[in-house]
Amino acid sequence: MALMALFGLTTVSAQKTVVAKKNQQVFDVVEKMPEYPGGQAALFEYLSTNVKYPADAEKQKIQGRVLVTFIVNTDGSITDIEVVKKAFPSLDAEAVRVISGMPKWIPGEQKGKKVRVKYTIPLSFNLR
Amino acid sequence: MITIVFLIFSLVIVGCSHQEQPHNSILNHAEQILVEHPDSVVTMLEPYWADTTLSNPDRALFGLLYTEALHRNGLVTESTQPIQFSREYYERNNDKPRLARALLHHAIVLFHKQQTHEAVLTMKRAEQIALKVNDPVFNCYLYSVLGDINDNVGNYTQTLRYYKQTLAAARQCHKDDWIVKALNNIAQTFDMLGETDSLHYYNNLAKPYAPKTDGEIRATYLTNVASYLLHHNKSKDAKQLLLKVLQESPNDRASKLLADVYLAERDTFSAAEQWYQLINSFSPDVSISSYRQLIKYLTNRGDTERAAYFSSCLNDVYHDLYQRSDVASIIDLQAQFDEQQKERQQYHKTIILLSAILMLIIVTIIGIWYSRRRIDRLNACFVESQKKYDKTREELTQMRLQREREERENSEQLKTIVASLHASANKGRAASDEDMNALAQCSYALSPNLQLLFAPLNTKEQNICLLIRHNFQPTEIATLTISTPQTITNTRVRLLKKLFNETGGAKDFDANLHAFE
Numbered sequence: 001m002a003l004m005a006l007f008g009l010t011t012v013s014a015q016k017t018v019v020a021k022k023n024q025q026v027f028d029v030v031e032k033m034p035e036y037p038g039g040q041a042a043l044f045e046y047l048s049t050n051v052k053y054p055a056d057a058e059k060q061k062i063q064g065r066v067l068v069t070f071i072v073n074t075d076g077s078i079t080d081i082e083v084v085k086k087a088f089p090s091l092d093a094e095a096v097r098v099i100s101g102m103p104k105w106i107p108g109e110q111k112g113k114k115v116r117v118k119y120t121i122p123l124s125f126n127l128r
Numbered sequence: 129m130i131t132i133v134f135l136i137f138s139l140v141i142v143g144c145s146h147q148e149q150p151h152n153s154i155l156n157h158a159e160q161i162l163v164e165h166p167d168s169v170v171t172m173l174e175p176y177w178a179d180t181t182l183s184n185p186d187r188a189l190f191g192l193l194y195t196e197a198l199h200r201n202g203l204v205t206e207s208t209q210p211i212q213f214s215r216e217y218y219e220r221n222n223d224k225p226r227l228a229r230a231l232l233h234h235a236i237v238l239f240h241k242q243q244t245h246e247a248v249l250t251m252k253r254a255e256q257i258a259l260k261v262n263d264p265v266f267n268c269y270l271y272s273v274l275g276d277i278n279d280n281v282g283n284y285t286q287t288l289r290y291y292k293q294t295l296a297a298a299r300q301c302h303k304d305d306w307i308v309k310a311l312n313n314i315a316q317t318f319d320m321l322g323e324t325d326s327l328h329y330y331n332n333l334a335k336p337y338a339p340k341t342d343g344e345i346r347a348t349y350l351t352n353v354a355s356y357l358l359h360h361n362k363s364k365d366a367k368q369l370l371l372k373v374l375q376e377s378p379n380d381r382a383s384k385l386l387a388d389v390y391l392a393e394r395d396t397f398s399a400a401e402q403w404y405q406l407i408n409s410f411s412p413d414v415s416i417s418s419y420r421q422l423i424k425y426l427t428n429r430g431d432t433e434r435a436a437y438f439s440s441c442l443n444d445v446y447h448d449l450y451q452r453s454d455v456a457s458i459i460d461l462q463a464q465f466d467e468q469q470k471e472r473q474q475y476h477k478t479i480i481l482l483s484a485i486l487m488l489i490i491v492t493i494i495g496i497w498y499s500r501r502r503i504d505r506l507n508a509c510f511v512e513s514q515k516k517y518d519k520t521r522e523e524l525t526q527m528r529l530q531r532e533r534e535e536r537e538n539s540e541q542l543k544t545i546v547a548s549l550h551a552s553a554n555k556g557r558a559a560s561d562e563d564m565n566a567l568a569q570c571s572y573a574l575s576p577n578l579q580l581l582f583a584p585l586n587t588k589e590q591n592i593c594l595l596i597r598h599n600f601q602p603t604e605i606a607t608l609t610i611s612t613p614q615t616i617t618n619t620r621v622r623l624l625k626k627l628f629n630e631t632g633g634a635k636d637f638d639a640n641l642h643a644f645e
Contacts, residue, residue: 028375040404041434060177063240064203065410067377084377085343086167087201089174122378124408127206 026071026116027108034072034108034117050098053125054090062088066095066123074114076104084120095123152186158193163265166200169193177210188217192226195233200269202344204410206241208234225266228257232270239277248461251277256469264300268310271297275313279320280411281458287317305345308337312348316381319352324359331356347377354385363389380409387421400425407441415445535574542570546598553604564591571597581627581644592619593627596638 036043057063067084081099083092099121108117154176158169173194176182182190191210198205211234218227231254238247251274258270275290291313298306315330331352338349350373357366367389373382387402403425406418419442426435545567549559571594572579578597582590588609595605602620606613620634628640 029371040401041431044404044407056174056177061206062198062203063205063410064201085202086171087203088198089171091203118375120375120378122405124410126408126410 024074024116026118027110028118030108030110030115030117032109034076034119035106037103037106046102047098047123050101051123051125052094053127054094057088057090057125058127061127062091063126064088064091064124066091066125067120068095068099068123069118069120070099072105072107072117072119074107074116076107078102078105091125094125098123151183152189155186155189155193158197159189162193162197162200166197169197170201170203173197184217188214188230189226190214192218192230192233195237196229199233199236199273204240205237208237208241211237224257225261225263228254228261228263228270229266231257232266232273236273244458245461248458249465252462252465252469264297268294268297268301268303268306272310272313275317277458278462279313279317283459283462284317284321286459286462288314291317304337305341308334308341308349309345311337312345312352315352316348319355324356327352327359328356343377344379347373347379347382351379351382351385354382358385358389363392378405380406380411380414384414384417387418391421396425396428407438412445412448416442419445538570538573541566542574542598545570549595549598549600549608550604553600553607556607558610559591559608564594567594567598575645577645584626585623589619589623592616593623593641596620596641602634 036046064087066087069080069082069084070078071080073079078099081096083095086092107114109115154172158172162169173190176190177194179190187210191212191214195205195211195214211230215227215230215234218230231250235247235250235254238244238250241247254270255274258267271290271294275287275294278284278287278290291310295307295310295314298310311330311334315327315334318324318326318330331349334349334352338346341349350369354366354369354373357363357369367386370382370386370389373379374386383402383405387399387406390396390399390402400422403418403422406414407422409415409418419438423435423438423442426432426438545563549563549567552559552563568590582593585593591609592605595608600608602613602616605611605616609616611619617634620637621632624630624632624634624637624640628637630636630640
């Protein structure tokens with residue numbers, strides 16, 4: 001019963017979020033772009049530390065770049081993670097895993113207001 | 129019996145020409161969609177990578193399709209085994225279209241494995257076979273890869289040549305996105321060469337097609353346009369375009385150009401954001417340049433720890449680059465290969481020319497021999513004719529001599545007869561039949577026509593005519609023919625009418641008779 005209640009609450013909360021998000025426009029370019037906490041250097045370090053080379057790609061000695069887009073919400077959370085052009089299943093999955101595990105970003109701003117911004121990151125998988 | 133032999137022969141022919149075909153329907157489907165959907169092919173075929181149950185044809189096709197799909201998807205693999213198997217299989221089976229593809233993709237793998245020498249030679253072999261196969265879809269990809277490799281090593285003359293061939297092949301395929309990609313590549317190469325007019329020209333060529341494209345191709349087009357704008361100091365417009373590019377489909381060149389714009393604006397923080405993106409670039413030049421800028425930036429900010437870390441990363445890149453050092457060898461190998469090809473072509477041309485000359489000489493010799501034989505035959509005919517002519521001439525000469533002799537003899541005999549007849553006339557004696565016959569024979573021998581003329585006459589008339597012909601006087605004729613001179617005169621007048629159909633006197637008859645040949 002308690003579980004059902006929790007499920008119900010979660011559903012209601014998700015619906016509210018969806019409605020709220022629908023009302024918010026997603027920007028491509030804004031005056032102040034969203035930023036990873038600590039800047040690009042920290043993002044670079046995060047990706048370097050957290051990206052694990054998938055075993056099958058490593059075995060087949062596959063290297064390449066995966067383009068991932070996501071939306072940085074007004075609260076800095078990351079949603080709508082998508083691989084722009086699918087490259088290799090395990091590389092794509094690893095890219096999505098790493099992006100989804102990122103801490104909250106500093107949201108983007110337009111005319112002094114926090115807005116949702118679409119962001120694209122290229123992730124390079126290089127064996128060397 | 130003949131039917132059985134024919135059937136056996138047909139079966140042997142069919143048996144010899146049969147090639148094992150792949151049976152795996154997934155592979156066949158993958159081959160059909162490979163060019164348009166390489167990402168789907170990678171997903172479809174990835175589970176087969178470790179499958180050892182595939183038959184040889186399927187394994188060969190898998191190796192080719194999987195490696196090609198990875199490459200078309202913008203990925204790099206250094207796993208040679210599958211594609212090498214495909215290459216060897218198609219080489220054995222002499223499947224030229226697939227062999228060309230297998231060679232190209234094996235070459236790409238070898239190139240990434242830093243086996244540059246082998247890679248260039250394999251690629252050139254693929255190029256050679258492609259010329260025979262003449263598949264524009266494959267050619268478009270092949271020339272694009274060859275252009276990219278030359279672009280990577282800064283061999284821009286060859287780069288432009290291959291990209292222009294890519295463009296021609298793309299136009300043959302009627303693929304707008306491929307055309308734009310080729311035009312983008314050409315424009316980008318001219319940009320690298322600093323030829324902004326050509327950059328602008330190719331940007332304009334790509335412009336009508338560009339709205340139909342998206343993703344990486346459109347991003348490259350916009351980056352080229354931005355680069356042209358930057359050359360003309362329109363950095364504000366260029367910056368907008370570059371931001372758009374990075375939002376849609378980030379690429380190294382756009383990041384680098386944007387970093388340069390930020391640097392010009394003294395916004396080193398934003399420039400550094402781009403350098404962070406660029407340090408992982410697959411192009412060593414871009415990576416090195418970004419590391420250096422970033423190290424400089426961090427040092428200026430006093431972040432020595434990070435600067436030291438990136439310095440160590442930069443050393444690794446330099447180390448890798450030093451290990452490769454294949455730039456010169458790629459250019460040299462291609463030049464060597466092209467030179468060898470040129471020499472081989474010249475050799476072929478020389479052989480063809482020599483063969484033609486040899487044929488011409490043989491034909492000339494045969495012509496001369498034939499003409500000489502003909503001349504000899506004509507000469508023989510001529511000699512034979514000459515002999516015949518000489519013989520005939522000799523015969524004629526002999527005949528003439530005989531005739532002259534006969535005439536001479538007749539003339540002498542005639543003189544004797546005429547003298548005898550004159551003597552008879554002087555003595556008042558009539559001519560003997562013997563003399564008259566002798567006179568007639570001699571006269572007719574000398575003038576055969578005379579005998580014909582006298583044919584309608586009787587003997588006496590003939591005798592009178594013969595005597596007149598030999599200038600006997602009418603009185604002598606009268607004596608010799610036992611007639612009167614008047615009778616002779618009358619006879620002459622009559623014979624004028626009879627023989628010559630004329631009227632006149634006796635003297636006219638004499639004149640006509642003397643003139644007769």
